[in-house]
Amino acid sequence: MVKKKKGRSVRRNPNVNLEPEELTQAPHSFIIHRGFNNGHILELTRDFRKVMEPFTAKSLQEHKKNTIKDFVSVAGLLHVTHLCIFSQTEFGMYFKVGRLPRGPTLTFKIHEFSLAKDVVSSLKKQLVIERAFKHSPLIVLNSFSGDTPHMKLMASMFQNMFPKINLTNVDLNNIRRCVLMNYNPSSEIIDFRHYVIKITPVGVSKGVKKVVQGKVPNLSKCNDISEFFTKAGLLSESEMEEDPNNHITVNQKLATRGNVEQGQSAIRLTELGPRITLQLMKIEDGLLDGIVLYHNFIHKTEEEKLIIQKKRDAKKKLKERRKRLQEENKKRKETEKEESKQKSLKGMKKDASREQTKNKDGNEDTNQDDDDATYYREEIGEEPDKDLFMASEVNNKMSMKKSKVFNKFNKKHKLDVSSKDKKQNFKKDFKSNKFDKSSDDRRKFSRNKDKNKSHLRTHKPLKSKSSIYYAVVH
Incomplete structure (x- = not known):
């Protein structure tokens, strides 16, 4: 069985990024x-x-x-x-x-x-x-x-x-x-x-310093390595003095x-x-x-220093006053925002209560027929006819349907009635042969009719190169 790795503990592992x-x-x-x-x-x-x-x-x-x-x-x-x-x-x-x-x-x-x-x-x-x-x-x-x-x-x-x-x-x-x-x-x-x-x-010569520091000495000017260590001419002026x-x-x-x-x-x-x-x-x-x-x-003199200090104090007070006014305006805007929010919530509650009352009124209208039927039974002692209390329900349903259809027509089907009537009248006159065949009106109408259909005439292009070649040859 493979052992599960333990999670890191925040308490046991201090922050490594802490600086000394x-x-x-x-x-x-x-x-x-x-x-x-x-x-x-x-x-x-x-x-x-x-x-x-x-x-x-x-x-x-x-x-x-x-x-x-x-x-x-x-x-x-x-x-x-x-x-x-x-x-x-x-x-x-x-x-x-x-x-x-x-x-x-x-x-x-x-x-x-x-x-x-x-x-x-x-x-x-x-x-x-x-x-x-x-x-x-x-x-x-x-x-x-x-x-x-x-x-x-x-x-x-x-x-x-x-x-x-x-x-x-x-x-x-x-x-x-x-x-x-x-x-x-x-x-x-x-x-x-x-x-x-x-x-x-x-107290060490230049040659000894080079050897001690690990540098490779240049022995081209020396006959022996002892000359390199003992020669005083290799020292610079700064080292000599x-x-x-x-x-x-x-x-x-x-x-x-x-x-x-x-x-x-x-x-x-x-x-x-x-x-x-x-x-x-x-x-x-x-x-x-x-x-x-x-x-x-x-x-500057002491008087000039006092004048400058007064100007500084006045500027500081003005800055503090502006800051205080800004804070007050901020609080006022927050309160106004909260009030407007509460007003909007109250309005939403009123709308909800109105809808509930409307629903209750609708239920009362439906239950009114039941109340009339019970009243009829208690007073007369007989069952009422089926069609006696159905007229009000039918009238209410018909009125609701009419209002719905009328609203749909107003919203979606707004047509220009005048132009539609003109077209229908023109078609009726043409079918009833009110125009004379030899008259100019008939010819004008046919010409206009042909012009209107001219945009439907299209020339279909040839689809392939072989068909183009066949058309050119034949």
Whole structure:
């Protein structure tokens, strides 16, 4: 006997698609573009999505019909915390960073930018590692130590865009990229750079590195393999003049060859791009619409701020009033709809009661004859004749039949009586020879009769090719 398979139990089998807490608590981002759809701004948004991987929507599809509310409504389900917008207007390009769902929003002006493909093509040694994009980059802020509130808010916004690092549990193999943001206090400009991190062993010649890393050395210029390991001319200028400040002691075992635990290694950065030069313009309290907390170029007095605040409050009250009126109208329409429904149900009940009364009246008419017969028996004491109380029934039946026939005739058999009478009279006159045979009327009638029958004359075509050939020959 074959055993039956047991069904899956929901309690015993937990949901496999549940994400771990590290992923749900990590900051996620939406990166979109607005304004003129220029080719540069599209490529810049794609490059910035590459920087923010893996906690971003890499293949996010956006359309002109999509509004900011659409992205905000979906953000909660996908654990999205930040919204980055690249916009372009007639005056220039801008970069906005907003905290979801209620702000604040920072607006930057883009002075200069270089795409990732241009940065990589300008390097002599291009190093692009796809495995480096499986983990989030390390954020490094330089000169963001101002005491002003806008500087603190800007630094905290950039730090919260990337996941936090626990120094006790961090794995150095996962830190493969770095984002550097340098602030210049004099010009108030921020330089954005994106690098890939490479750790190489120190105190080892170039030949030894190649052998350790598993590369096949080129021994065409050497007489012996010892020359390949001891020759100092094979080293490049950057390797000959290494900065001792770049040397570190690795406390973990790295996946790259040549780096030994508790050994000396050097950190090297290779730029991936893009390069962006930013300047802070303003800070808003809400998400793209709120009180301006800071503006770099426009400074307003307290009176102007109070006037703006009053306008905002009036606009907010008007919006609330319109919303309340809309809800009241909605409730009123629902009540009217319910009332009309109840009225229609009452009318249907009245029609049903009328039909029942009609049926009762018909039954009373049929039973009236029986009542008359019983009354006749009680008063006279004899049985009445059969035809005595049948006249009313016959009259009722005849009237019902007439009404039915008349209704059918009115609905279906509506004929033109005048044209029918004319045709019948004409046929009677013709049969009774009222027309004179030698008269013109007789001839006209015969001609018209032949013309009317002319459309019935048809020439039947020959069916096959053999019949056509027979007709032509004979």
